[in-house]
Amino acid sequence: MARHNLEKQLSILDFALSSLWRHRMKSLSVLLVFAAVIFLLASFQMVTQALSDKAKQVLAHTPEITLQKMSAGRQESIPLAYGEQLAGIFGIRRVVPRIWGYYFDEVRLANYTVMGLEVNEMPEGGRLGATLAKGVMPGPADEAQGRVVVGQSIKKTMDLAGRTTFSLFRPDLSLKPFEISGEFSPDTDILTNDLIVMNVADARDLFGIPAGLVTDLCVYVANPKEIETIAKKISEALPSVRVLTRSQIQKTYQVVFGWRSGFGSICLLAALAAFVILAWDKASGLSPEERREIAILKVLGWETSDILAVRSRESVIVSGLACIVGMTAAYIHVVYFDAALFRPVLMGWSVLRPDLHLLPRLAAGDILLILAFTVIPYLAATVIPAWRSATVPADSALGG
Amino acid sequence: MLIELSQVSKVYNQGRANEVRALSGIDLTVEQGSMVCLKGPSGSGKSTLLAIIGCIFPPTSGRAVIAERQLARLPDRFLTLHRRETIGFIFQRFNILPELTVLENIALPLLPLGVTPKERKLRAHELLERFGISHRAQFPAGQISGGELQRVAIARALINNQPIILADEPTAHLDTNLSREFMAIMQQLKAAGKTIVIASHDPLVFEHPAIDRTVTILDGRIHVP
Ligand SMILES: Nc1ncnc2c1ncn2[C@@H]1O[C@H](COP(=O)(O)OP(=O)(O)OP(=O)(O)O)[C@@H](O)[C@H]1O
Numbered sequence: 001m002a003r004h005n006l007e008k009q010l011s012i013l014d015f016a017l018s019s020l021w022r023h024r025m026k027s028l029s030v031l032l033v034f035a036a037v038i039f040l041l042a043s044f045q046m047v048t049q050a051l052s053d054k055a056k057q058v059l060a061h062t063p064e065i066t067l068q069k070m071s072a073g074r075q076e077s078i079p080l081a082y083g084e085q086l087a088g089i090f091g092i093r094r095v096v097p098r099i100w101g102y103y104f105d106e107v108r109l110a111n112y113t114v115m116g117l118e119v120n121e122m123p124e125g126g127r128l129g130a131t132l133a134k135g136v137m138p139g140p141a142d143e144a145q146g147r148v149v150v151g152q153s154i155k156k157t158m159d160l161a162g163r164t165t166f167s168l169f170r171p172d173l174s175l176k177p178f179e180i181s182g183e184f185s186p187d188t189d190i191l192t193n194d195l196i197v198m199n200v201a202d203a204r205d206l207f208g209i210p211a212g213l214v215t216d217l218c219v220y221v222a223n224p225k226e227i228e229t230i231a232k233k234i235s236e237a238l239p240s241v242r243v244l245t246r247s248q249i250q251k252t253y254q255v256v257f258g259w260r261s262g263f264g265s266i267c268l269l270a271a272l273a274a275f276v277i278l279a280w281d282k283a284s285g286l287s288p289e290e291r292r293e294i295a296i297l298k299v300l301g302w303e304t305s306d307i308l309a310v311r312s313r314e315s316v317i318v319s320g321l322a323c324i325v326g327m328t329a330a331y332i333h334v335v336y337f338d339a340a341l342f343r344p345v346l347m348g349w350s351v352l353r354p355d356l357h358l359l360p361r362l363a364a365g366d367i368l369l370i371l372a373f374t375v376i377p378y379l380a381a382t383v384i385p386a387w388r389s390a391t392v393p394a395d396s397a398l399g400g
Numbered sequence: 401m402l403i404e405l406s407q408v409s410k411v412y413n414q415g416r417a418n419e420v421r422a423l424s425g426i427d428l429t430v431e432q433g434s435m436v437c438l439k440g441p442s443g444s445g446k447s448t449l450l451a452i453i454g455c456i457f458p459p460t461s462g463r464a465v466i467a468e469r470q471l472a473r474l475p476d477r478f479l480t481l482h483r484r485e486t487i488g489f490i491f492q493r494f495n496i497l498p499e500l501t502v503l504e505n506i507a508l509p510l511l512p513l514g515v516t517p518k519e520r521k522l523r524a525h526e527l528l529e530r531f532g533i534s535h536r537a538q539f540p541a542g543q544i545s546g547g548e549l550q551r552v553a554i555a556r557a558l559i560n561n562q563p564i565i566l567a568d569e570p571t572a573h574l575d576t577n578l579s580r581e582f583m584a585i586m587q588q589l590k591a592a593g594k595t596i597v598i599a600s601h602d603p604l605v606f607e608h609p610a611i612d613r614t615v616t617i618l619d620g621r622i623h624v625p
């Protein structure tokens with residue numbers, strides 16, 4: 001009996017394969033659309049996953065509390081002296097100044113983000129070295145004047161290939177020379193792509209910010225559990241200052257991400273719906289030939305369950321192939337073509353298109369989710385109509 | 401008796417607006433090894449009667465016992481199981497699947513039985529040989545001649561060695577020669593012990609000497625002249 005059953009299963013599988021082959025144009029078109037949907041879903045999933053990994057990296061380098069001075073709702077420079085007023089607050093480990101801003105390069109029509117940091121002052125400053133492909137982070141003013149670290153696309157945009165020096169304009173249009181002492185690794189492109197990092201003194205010089213002022217103060221806290229309490233105390237001590245905690249910045253990222261991936265999800269849902277409709281149409285529109293075939297098989301002694309088994313094997317084969325093709329294509333798309341199709345949607349970060357190298361991670365859970373969203377509707381759309389027609393009486397194959 | 405019908409009636413779409421009474425009060429018995437012809441005008445109920453004898457559906461009322469099984473008591477699934485052990489069908493137009501090969505068409509009834517591919521091939525080849533069409537085994541069934549097609553249809557009705565052969569208007573699309581050939585094959589099968597019921601209004605069929613009895617159906621009833 002068990003042997004019989006095995007033979008029967010094999011026969012049915014064999015019949016399903018040959019039936020797919022007989023309708024190869026139809027099978028192929030369904031397969032292609034199916035693979036395309038899986039490709040979109042999987043690419044999208046891989047990209048958002050890789051990007052949220054990046055966002056985590058960003059946050060890892062974000063100070064626990066950032067202080068900015070607000071005036072009439074706009075950010076303006078904050079006096080270094082404010083840092084000294086915080087000395088009384090217990091739990092603050094260190095206050096480090098920072099100057100950052102955007103520099104518009106009129107020659108190349110590109111925006112750069114300029115960041116002036118006191119790397120040696122930052123408690124975790126040493127870790128920044130890990131983000132570099134080569135070189136070192138610029139040290140303090142007296143030993144590293146004019147030294148900068150740049151992101152990959154800055155190197156490309158400025159066409160720096162062999163050179164290690166370039167100049168930028170100060171607000172009074174005099175030129176300030178820089179020398180590249182290092183470059184960020186492509187892994188960190190999403191953050192560092194359009195970034196030029198120098199020390200605070202050079203940034204102040206470049207932007208013409210008066211001595212004693214910076215754009216923001218980074219507050220490092222001894223115990224992460226006290227962040228909220230300390231932030232509140234700072235607000236009380238310095239009422240005109242905006243106090244941003246790391247978790248608030250995290251929320252901002254989530255909003256940006258949420259919007260972007262929400263938009264993507266809507267596009268994907270539309271594609272998915274189109275696919276389900278197509279599958280339904282293909283399957284429920286059983287042609288007279290297919291109906292006739294089912295009626296003949298029934299008269300010849302096939303049970304409804306046998307006919308369903310053939311149909312579901314067909315569907316499983318088609319969806320299995322579509323998954324393999326779609327997922328492989330998605331991986332190639334993301335890794336080798338840098339998710340070219342999703343660029344415009346997901347990358348709003350900088351004017352320079354980041355040459356972003358994503359390392360996709362596709363968890364088993366994601367794969368299951370994608371399968372659930374594609375294979376189940378497809379199986380339902382193919383097997384249910386076949387079941388309805390298989391329960392039609394077989395006598396239509398007789399006479400007439 | 402291999403086939404025993406008493407007071408059999410069949411109503412299609414019972415209780416609905418499109419209700420059709422196709423058979424009423426049919427009494428019919430067919431002995432093992434005999435050949436019976438059901439004759440009658442179009443729409444008289446021949447195909448419906450064959451469908452009941454062929455265990456495709458049970459009668460709406462009355463008693464139908466086919467090869468010692470009473471149909472009314474069997475749910476659909478058991479009708480199917482009983483049908484494939486008992487009945488070989490030959491359809492009008494022969495109802496082959498044109499994209500499958502001749503061999504695959506003949507072996508179709510064996511697939512759900514769990515017969516090995518080797519055994520399926522062996523049995524199909526035996527029949528192809530017997531009907532002189534072995535050379536067509538690997539042809540797509542849609543590409544063979546009418547005469548070959550008819551033999552394929554007969555071979556398929558015999559593949560599981562079923563005791564009863566039912567044929568619905570088998571000569572409707574055949575010329576005189578092929579119709580004669582068909583009846584000759586039926587005669588051989590009868591001689592080999594098969595029980596055969598043919599629905600036809602073709603004189604070449606009901607006047608054939610091998611036919612033991614002709615039953616005339618008129619408006620769903622057996623007509624006694
Ligand atoms: N599936 C069905 N649903 C409803 N009515 C049906 C169905 N099949 C047959 N009928 C009706 O039942 C009656 C008998 O039909 P049947 O096909 O048995 O006649 P027949 O003698 O085989 O005719 P023909 O010589 O044209 O094949 C006809 O009125 C037909 O319209």
Ligand SMILES: [Mg+2]
Nearest residue numbers: 399400446447
């Ligand atoms: Mg008929």
